[in-house]
Amino acid sequence: MAFRSRREKLRSILSGSACVHPGSVYDAISIRIAEDLGFPLGMFGGSVASLAVLGDPDVTLITLTELAEQMRRMSRASALPVLVDADHGYGNALNVRRTVQELETAGAAGLTIEDTLLPAAFGETKTQLISLEEGVGKMKAALDGRSDASLVIMGRTGAASITSLDDAIRRAQAYEAAGVDALFFTGIKSRAELEAITAATRLPIVLGGAPEDLNATDYLAGQRVRIALQGHAPIAAATQAVYETQKALREGTAPKALKGLPSAELTNRVMRDAEVKARSADLLGLKK
Numbered sequence: 473m474a475f476r477s478r479r480e481k482l483r484s485i486l487s488g489s490a491c492v493h494p495g496s497v498y499d500a501i502s503i504r505i506a507e508d509l510g511f512p513l514g515m516f517g518g519s520v521a522s523l524a525v526l527g528d529p530d531v532t533l534i535t536l537t538e539l540a541e542q543m544r545r546m547s548r549a550s551a552l553p554v555l556v557d558a559d560h561g562y563g564n565a566l567n568v569r570r571t572v573q574e575l576e577t578a579g580a581a582g583l584t585i586e587d588t589l590l591p592a593a594f595g596e597t598k599t600q601l602i603s604l605e606e607g608v609g610k611m612k613a614a615l616d617g618r619s620d621a622s623l624v625i626m627g628r629t630g631a632a633s634i635t636s637l638d639d640a641i642r643r644a645q646a647y648e649a650a651g652v653d654a655l656f657f658t659g660i661k662s663r664a665e666l667e668a669i670t671a672a673t674r675l676p677i678v679l680g681g682a683p684e685d686l687n688a689t690d691y692l693a694g695q696r697v698r699i700a701l702q703g704h705a706p707i708a709a710a711t712q713a714v715y716e717t718q719k720a721l722r723e724g725t726a727p728k729a730l731k732g733l734p735s736a737e738l739t740n741r742v743m744r745d746a747e748v749k750a751r752s753a754d755l756l757g758l759k760k
């Protein structure tokens with residue numbers, strides 16, 4: 473399968489001894505830039521999927537079809553392995569299985585399934601979790617849903633900041649026993665918390681947003697953390713750039729006087745212009 477080598481690259485990060493930062497990717501342009509800059513992996517967060525596709529906040533309004541289609545576009549544009557935040561799997565355990573099938577055919581290298589109750593329940597202001605048993609069922613469904621065994625399935629929990637560290641550990645141990653490939657934690661607040669998790673589990677660890685003293689990759693690598701997220705600044709920077717450019721134009725700045733535009737060289741690289749030209753010369757009988 474064409475996507476297998478991407479999955480094997482993600483697996484080699486997980487089985488290695490270093491901790492890497494993924495590039496935050498959300499569309500064809502951002503994934504090519506991340507690839508060109510040498511990121512070993514892309515992270516497609518649910519929050520940036522919602523923002524890029526819908527312009528909405530991260531409140532589970534995006535559909536599986538929309539998420540998978542955006543992943544498919546990125547898979548076509550670049551061979552960078554991508555870890556997809558598949559939220560709660562878009563429903564119950566049966567939906568999780570379907571989610572895995574769709575993201576696998578869309579070319580994801582790996583995906584996370586979390587045990588958060590989503591979408592938020594009526595009248596609840598605080599984030600809720602599903603039961604550990606339901607979480608295990610979702611992990612089993614995810615593993616059962618893949619037809620390429622190299623697709624990476626990660627069990628994810630935010631229990632550390634929702635219920636307790638002990639609960640996060642119990643859940644992680646149960647997901648490990650269910651057979652997931654890695655554990656993804658959010659809401660870890662200190663080195664002591666991370667160290668307790670590392671001691672109580674065996675699988676490679678992925679850290680979602682983490683505080684400042686959990687940023688040193690050497691330290692994280694020693695705690696079996698193989699991937700550490702750094703948020704999603706690129707889409708925020710893109711928003712600011714589009715805002716500044718549209719504002720300047722609206723206020724009468726001449727297009728040629730605009731600041732902050734990419735060079736022709738960068739634009740051409742992002743478009744893979746040289747490859748398209750070569751292909752055109754070959755297939756359309758054009759001169760190079």
Ligand SMILES: O=C([O-])CC(=O)C(=O)O
Pocket residue numbers: 515516517518519520530557680681701704
């Ligand atoms: O997975 C991530 O990148 C963090 C997250 O949940 C999101 O951005 O939706």
Ligand SMILES: [Mg+2]
Pocket residue numbers: 517518519530557559
């Ligand atoms: Mg998310």
